[in-house]
Amino acid sequence: MVTATPNDPAIVCAERIAALHFLHHVPVPPSPNPVTSIHRRPAGYTLPFEKERSLAGTLAFLAYPKHDIDHIPAVCVEEAKHLNVILAVNKLDRENGQQLLEELKKSFEGIFSLLARADAGTSSIEIDVFKAIISMCSKRILHRLRLQGRRTHYQSIEKALQTAYEYLKHAERGVFKEAGLSPVLDEFIKKASRVLRLVRSWTRYQMDLELENLVEGIYRLRKVGDLRALFENGHIPDQIMPPSLRASLLNMIHKVARYREAAKFLYRMAREFPLARRMRVVIAQLSKKAFRRVPDDEHTPALDTTVSLTEGLKNHEKDLTHICRLLNGDEEGKRCELDKEKANDQFAEQTRETLRRAKIHAEIQLLYYCEQNVPHSRLPRVICSSKDACWLCNEFILLYQKIHMPKSHGRLYPGWRLPTLHTNGFDDLAKRYNQRLQISFKDSLKTLFVRQERTNYPEPNESTLLTLYLSDSTVSSVSLPLSNGKGKGVVEMGQEVVLPTQEEPTRELEPAYDEGSKGTAVEVEEIEEVAQEDSPATPEQGLAHDLVLANDEKGEEATVKTEGMERTPNTPTPNDQGPLHIPVITSNEKSKETIAEVEEAKIPPETPPTNVEEISDVPESMTGTSSTGSYGSSKRKSMLEPGEVRQRITKIGKTTPIYKAGSLLDVQLEYANGPSLLAPDRHRKKLSYAVEHLKPEDVEKLRNRGVVPIAGAELPEYWIDGDTDKDGCVYIANGDAVMRLFMRPVTVDLP
Structure with a gap:
């Protein structure tokens, strides 16, 4: 214990909390917090802001391994030589929750040791991580x-x-x-x-x-x-x-x-x-001084005094009896359950209980720890908890400004306190926070006088899920490159077709796909992201999505732009929609098969083939009514009839024509520049692709095989998985229109 005066920030804070709790337990409904330019600061950081937020949110979700409402965890990440995962739990005192923190550290270190080998190129690591989780x-x-x-x-x-x-x-x-x-x-x-x-x-x-x-x-x-x-x-x-x-x-x-x-x-x-392969756990440990408590028996809190000292209220609005009457509802025939004396007693008891038993929430511990121990040039940009932030934590983080908290559930927990650290910086922060609470108390009273009754928000759901910003460069199964039916690749170089090493892992889990199906579909990850300012969509055009296929070793990206989708009741507005990221499998020299060896893996064609001069080694099932060519004009639109296939090769940095499937669906591909434009041995990469407008009967066969096309209307609330078929084709649908896309980088010799 330390000596304190009525003006001590800890006592003032406890009184303000008790006063707000007297008026309402849920001051505001649940809400997300805005992301500011301060939060998004990119200088000096390796991880994009969205990835840091997703990582902190995922680790915070896992950091609650058993039901324990007394020790809610929070996580932030610091970029240093290692990626430091800084961890805290709600605490009564310095030693409280320490055993749980050590257990969490041990569990996370086991997971991080698996992730350290993620560059080995085997997706069995993903399954091992899942088992550890x-x-x-x-x-x-x-x-x-x-x-x-x-x-x-x-x-x-x-x-x-x-x-x-x-x-x-x-x-x-x-x-x-x-x-x-x-x-x-x-x-x-x-x-x-x-x-x-x-x-x-x-x-x-x-x-x-x-x-x-x-x-x-x-x-x-x-x-x-x-x-x-x-x-x-x-x-x-x-x-x-x-x-x-x-x-x-x-x-x-x-x-x-x-x-x-x-x-x-x-x-x-x-x-x-690579930094995410060097994660380690750091427990946020504040000093004993931070947990010191001020005595609660040297001062008698009084609600009427707190109300009377509130600036910005008229004299009659400072009448505690009038306030009690409004809180009771003052309905005819209803007995007044709360009077001035009871209100003062209730307020005093809550203030003392806060001073005696309040916890320092994990989010606040992380903020104070980082302020003391982390250089401001690499201060974590996001703090996440296994639950959304309580109202008091959220207000403090908003005041602090330097760190983002994704959401608040809006509930006020009176057993809440700040660390007791009497330095100029922290004392000033505590005083400014008390002023913020006083303003909130005044605003709540003003609302009470306007509405003439207590404001009651529903009990919130305190735990919600963040959208995951998944990587767009890795998948967990093999996509088979296919030949043109003559045993030759797109470019006659006599070279082997390199298959990825990321084979579908052999595991004890029962197969999650439907019984009777053969093979395993490559999973296509769709994620919800912030809409880009330069989105090509307009109200007249409807939705616009980008499907990004990335090669994480060579740096090239193929972007599929789907435009012109008509809105349905379930379709979000353009501002609700962001890019969809579809991973493409990375080639690796450690695993090679010739085209002839891959031939045996083909599936029977759904559409009778037509004799055409093929440019790309598209799947046999896409060699229907077809035309070929290369490069083309990005400004031209090309209408595809049902069953028609267009096969092309496009260069890095070029955009294909817009392919239309009726009035519902437009598709355009862009092979975007990356950090490396050259394949090994000085070969330049191009993109071989085919686009097909499926016939209704082929759409029905597709669905019967369990392949679910990517649909724009499914995107607004949760990121989802789409499927490819065994040829690695991607399917995009809007209404009854379905397009099948096949894309694969190819190499040609430089002059």
Whole structure:
């Protein structure tokens, strides 16, 4: 304990918190925080801001491995020789939560040791990371699914999913067809049936393998499309499945799927950024002085005094009796439950409780730790917690300005305090924060007088998921380069076609794809990003998306621009939409096969081939009504009839013509410049591509094979996975229009 006066910042802060809590427990509804130019500062940083935010959010999500509301974690990352993952948990005193922090450090170091080998080129590391995450977070996963622990009135994943599955399995298909949800419904029924089997398997054996299978199955279930649209809008009646149960099921699916997504994200970060292969945990440890408490028995807090000293209020607005009457509702016949005496007692008790038992939240510890120990030139730009920030933390971080906190749930926790560090900088920060709280208290009183009643916001959901900004340069399975049917590549150089080393890992997990399917589709990651200012979309043009195919070793990118999409009720506005990033597999000298050897892997063509002079070694299934050429004009538009294929080669830095599939879908490719324009041995790269407007019967075959085209309307809320077929073709759809794209870099000799 230390001696203190009524003007001590800690006492003033406790009184302001108690006064605000007296008026309302949730001062504001949940809200995201803006990203400022200060937050986005790029100078001196290796990671882009969005990647730093996604990394901090992912690690904070994993840092809550078991249900423990007393020790909520927060994470930030510092770029130094290593990528320092700075970790803290809510604390009563310096030693509180220390054992948990050491356990988290050990678990994270195990994951980081796996990521350190991510440049080895084998995607089995991703699976190893996933297994480590399941081992680390199994208790929390089971708690989320309500498959273990104390029983509550909430239903488990098995009961809730069974209810939705049984109803949707027998539901009238017409309403879903009208809403454009038929493919989502069909996929949901298949994937939900599998998840229910996996739940029963875990219940029987209760081993890590079964839990890995279950999480993988839930991840695949989340991928089927817009589950919220499938469950809502009257598609499942309230009497069958109440809104709260539908929301609970969606929450379980998205939260548990995030554990699989986290493994993908961390692996891809480590592949893309060497610094992410050098992560280590640093525990944010403040000094003992920071946790000192001021005595609470030398001063008697009084609410009427706090109100009377509030500047900017009229005399009658400082009447505590009048305030109590408004808070009670003052309804006719209602007994006044709160009077001036009770209000003062309640305020004094809360102030003392805050001074005695308040915690320093993890976000505040990180901010103070970084201010003391990290050079400002590389100060972390983002702090993330396993929950959204409480109102008091959020207000302090907004005041501090240098670090971004993604979201706030808006709830005020009165057991909150600042560290007791009496230096000029921290004292000034504490005093400015107290002034900010006083202004909020005055504004809350003003609102009370205007509305003549207490402002009550609903109890918020304190834990929401951040959008993951996935790497656009790594996938987890093999895409087979195909020949032109004559055993020759695009350019007759007599060289071998190099296959990637990232083969589909052999693992004990049960296959997550549908039974009876052959091979494994390459996964296409779609992510939601901030809309770029130079987006080509206009209100007349409709949506515009960029699909970026990147080669992370050579530096080239192929960009697919899809324009002219007509809006549907489920389609976001242009400002809601950002680029979609599709990874392309990187060639590696360690794994080689000739074209002739690859020939055997082809699938039967869906469209009868036509004898044409082919330029690119496109899949046989794309050699229908076809025309060939090279380069072309980026300003020209080319209408494709159903079944028509266009095959071309384009140069680095060039843009293809716009290919139109009816009035609904335009596609344009750009082979963008990268850091290296030359392949090994002085070969220049070009892009071989083919574009096809699928016939309706081929679209039906596509869906029957379980390949889900990328659809613009699915993007606004969650990043999703699309699929490719076994030839590595990408499918883009809008309404009934579907285009098939095949793209592959090729090399030619320099003169």
